[in-house]
Amino acid sequence: MKSLRIVIVGSGLGGLAAGIRLVSEGYQVTILEKNALPGGCLRTKEINGFRFNYGAEIITAPFLFDQLFELAGKNRRDYFDLLPFEPVFQAIFPDKKRFAFFSDPKKMLQWNNLFSQEDERALFSYFQTSGQIFNKVFYDYCLKPIQEKTFQSFVPSFSKKLQTQKSSLQIAEAYFTTPELQNLFGFWPLLAGGNPKDSGFLFDMIPSILYHWGASIPVGGMKRVLDALLSVFRELGGDILYNSEVQEIQVFNRTASGVRLVDGSIRHADIVISDVDALSTFRFLIDSDKSNYASVTQAKEKIPGASVFTYHLGLSCPLEEKISLAGYNVIFPENLDVFLSDLFHRKTLSADPFFILKIPSKTDVYASPHGCEALSVVIPVPNLSGDILWERESYIFRTHLLELLQDYFITDLRKNILIEDFTDPLRMWTENGSYLGAAFSMMPGSAKKPLNRFPNRCKDIHNLYLVGAGSHPGPSIPGVLMGAANAVSQIKAEALRTI
Numbered sequence: 001m002k003s004l005r006i007v008i009v010g011s012g013l014g015g016l017a018a019g020i021r022l023v024s025e026g027y028q029v030t031i032l033e034k035n036a037l038p039g040g041c042l043r044t045k046e047i048n049g050f051r052f053n054y055g056a057e058i059i060t061a062p063f064l065f066d067q068l069f070e071l072a073g074k075n076r077r078d079y080f081d082l083l084p085f086e087p088v089f090q091a092i093f094p095d096k097k098r099f100a101f102f103s104d105p106k107k108m109l110q111w112n113n114l115f116s117q118e119d120e121r122a123l124f125s126y127f128q129t130s131g132q133i134f135n136k137v138f139y140d141y142c143l144k145p146i147q148e149k150t151f152q153s154f155v156p157s158f159s160k161k162l163q164t165q166k167s168s169l170q171i172a173e174a175y176f177t178t179p180e181l182q183n184l185f186g187f188w189p190l191l192a193g194g195n196p197k198d199s200g201f202l203f204d205m206i207p208s209i210l211y212h213w214g215a216s217i218p219v220g221g222m223k224r225v226l227d228a229l230l231s232v233f234r235e236l237g238g239d240i241l242y243n244s245e246v247q248e249i250q251v252f253n254r255t256a257s258g259v260r261l262v263d264g265s266i267r268h269a270d271i272v273i274s275d276v277d278a279l280s281t282f283r284f285l286i287d288s289d290k291s292n293y294a295s296v297t298q299a300k301e302k303i304p305g306a307s308v309f310t311y312h313l314g315l316s317c318p319l320e321e322k323i324s325l326a327g328y329n330v331i332f333p334e335n336l337d338v339f340l341s342d343l344f345h346r347k348t349l350s351a352d353p354f355f356i357l358k359i360p361s362k363t364d365v366y367a368s369p370h371g372c373e374a375l376s377v378v379i380p381v382p383n384l385s386g387d388i389l390w391e392r393e394s395y396i397f398r399t400h401l402l403e404l405l406q407d408y409f410i411t412d413l414r415k416n417i418l419i420e421d422f423t424d425p426l427r428m429w430t431e432n433g434s435y436l437g438a439a440f441s442m443m444p445g446s447a448k449k450p451l452n453r454f455p456n457r458c459k460d461i462h463n464l465y466l467v468g469a470g471s472h473p474g475p476s477i478p479g480v481l482m483g484a485a486n487a488v489s490q491i492k493a494e495a496l497r498t499i
């Protein structure tokens with residue numbers, strides 16, 4: 001076993017993936033998790049036979065999991081299987097027009113009749129651009145460790161060529177003529193807490209990621225993935241401690257010496273990795289000694305992205321649908337502009353929100369007990385920098401949502417509720433440690449400055465590393481898995497350099 005002691009703060013996907021990589025290399029690794037349960041946004045709640053995901057559900061780019069397991073000398077398929085599904089989602093527009101989003105544009109054309117001839121041509125040229133962005137961004141940027149100066153030089157070098165100085169919505173508007181398709185191909189930044197009117201072209205690689213690898217759900221739910229990661233980490237000798245909230249990463253002379261927990265105990269470490277939201281890491285775990293670190297100043301300047309309100313329902317009967325619904329439905333409001341202004345500028349709850357309506361039983365029969373139905377709604381909502389009093393508003397908003405949902409079902413939801421649960425921005429902050437409840441850490445970069453995550457190796461504290469949604473390359477399961485790989489490759493390179 002290598003003698004370096006590594007402490008990882010947080011057992012989210014980033015912490016566990018980095019942990020597995022490091023124990024596979026023979027390092028001594030301890031993960032400290034503040035909650036009684038691991039996983040952060042990968043957590044699942046099981047209540048009376050209903051299974052709800054706290055966060056992630058869909059897996060794209062599964063080869064990243066395969067690589068992680070191979071590196072640990074394991075076969076991912078021995079731990080969990082993936083079930084691909086199509087369409088990836090169904091978009092539903094205000095007049096109940098529907099559009100099935102398949103990973104292959106040819107299938108989209110076969111299954112939808114929303115297109116004008118111009119839009120048919122536009123679909124293929126949009127996918128071409130998405131492919132170019134994907135090739136450049138996924139392989140040359142996301143899969144590599146990035147330093148501050150590379151951040152600055154990366155975008156101009158290729159954005160000039162692709163003429164992508166536009167926001168996601170502007171790009172979609174440049175390709176498509178129908179407003180529905182403009183909204184559909186421009187909404188991607190909302191999936192990461194960003195404003196489609198500001199956030200840049202990086203998100204336009206999402207259709208290409210789906211084209212390459214499709215979308216899958218883990219058989220047995222995200223719990224299977226989390227259990228698999230925990231088993232592999234432990235099988236290889238990793239240690240994980242729960243109810244162990246870190247209050248401070250102790251830094252002397254730009255070197256992290258370990259962490260202090262809320263109970264006052266201290267754990268020394270040669271390397272500290274934080275999987276806690278990067279904004280919280282710098283604002284609260286590092287700044288406690290008030291030294292003047294540039295990363296702390298930067299973190300204070302960054303704007304946290306949107307939060308999410310997640311509402312789960314367990315019903316005593318199957319759902320009768322007024323319109324045919326898919327497993328994942330993306331519901332567009334009457335006026336996306338108004339919704340975006342409410343969300344990002346007025347910071348209020350929109351009466352007519354954009355939301356994702358999930359019916360887990362359509363993709364996973366075990367998500368609810370026999371004869372019952374589970375239902376989840378995910379809505380981007382303002383983070384806690386707004387004036388919303390969530391202690392009061394969550395319940396009012398939940399009641400409003402029930403009314404909205406009646407639009408899609410004949411079944412009387414209220415009469416048939418067995419289980420209800422929700423996560424609001426307050427819980428995102430207190431339970432997950434996400435600064436101001438921002439569900440995906442900082443606001444994604446703007447069209448002009450699209451790269452704004454922190455490098456995986458802290459630039460001013462030399463043995464501090466960052467993984468997870470707020471660090472390079474950013475949120476989502478693939479993003480966080482790539483970030484963990486990048487952080488560990490930098491740790492290994494640094495260890496070799498100092499031998």
Ligand SMILES: Cc1cc2nc3c(=O)[nH]c(=O)nc-3n(C[C@H](O)[C@H](O)[C@H](O)COP(=O)(O)OP(=O)(O)OC[C@H]3O[C@@H](n4cnc5c(N)ncnc54)[C@H](O)[C@@H]3O)c2cc1C
Nearest residue numbers: 010012014034040041055056057058246433468469476477
């Ligand atoms: C509602 C929602 C839906 C999503 N859906 C998808 C999806 O379908 N597909 C997809 O690819 N991605 C999805 N994502 C994104 C994906 O889930 C996240 O980007 C990823 O899981 C974040 O992992 P992370 O490593 O940043 O850690 P996090 O999940 O943020 O976990 C951080 C961990 O650190 C712990 N912690 C915090 N503070 C401390 C402290 N002081 N001391 C010790 N421990 C601490 C927390 O308790 C937590 O366990 C979704 C996210 C959300 C919120």
